[in-house]
Amino acid sequence: MLKIAKRSDKVAFLEVPNTGGSGSKFYRMTGFKSLSKKMNPKEYSRQYVDEAFETTDIVGMSISQDFEFDQILDSPPHKHIIDIIDGEKLGADAIVNIVQVDFTQKGATDGEYVAVKRAFAIIPESSGDGTEAYTYTGTFKVAGQSVVGKATTTDKWATIEFTGA
Known part of the structure; x- marks a missing residue:
């Protein structure tokens, strides 16, 4: 019997600054109705005169993740994202x-899992759509190199500690 990975096996955590500005913590991104990853490859295509076919190479990637969430009032990730969107923050202030x-x-030890950390710019799309819940939509677009590492927790995966390799 084939064992299929569930969507819930790949979980995202957002870094949120601590109140008062000292340090930060990675909180589980709950309440997201959509968080789909797109690779957005950059292609270089050409056809040489001595060949009957076109050749294509991938020369770059521009990872993005479309998101949609119902605003949950006590969610630190939601509050942080909403502060960026509603505050119309720009540049480095819109990076998470x-x-x-x-x-x-x-991972190598019990209770440890492989994790990838990356910086993203928040590109807002809309808010307030629907009549049941207040929703926000947009895209996280890559703003830095990925860091492969490991994640551990002390609170049943509500928050994590990330260590880069």
Whole structure:
């Protein structure tokens, strides 16, 4: 029997600054109705005169993640994202760090999992759509190199500690 990875096996955590500005913590991104990853490859295509076919190479990637969430009032990730969107923050003020934990890939020690951290710019799209819940939509677009590492927790995966390799 084939074992299929569930969507819930790949969980995202958003880095949120601590109140008062000293330090930060990675909180689980709960309440997201959509968080789909797109690779957005950059292609270089050409056809040489002595060949009957076109050749294509991938020369870059521009990772993005479309998101949609219902605003949850006591969610630190939601509050942080909403502060950026509603505050119309720009440049470095609109950059967040997200860690993707892969619960299908155990780490070297018990309770440790493979994780990837990356900086993303928040590109807002809309807010307030729907009549049942107040929703926000947009895209996280890559703003830095990925860092492969490991994630551990002390609170049943509500928050994580990330260590880069």
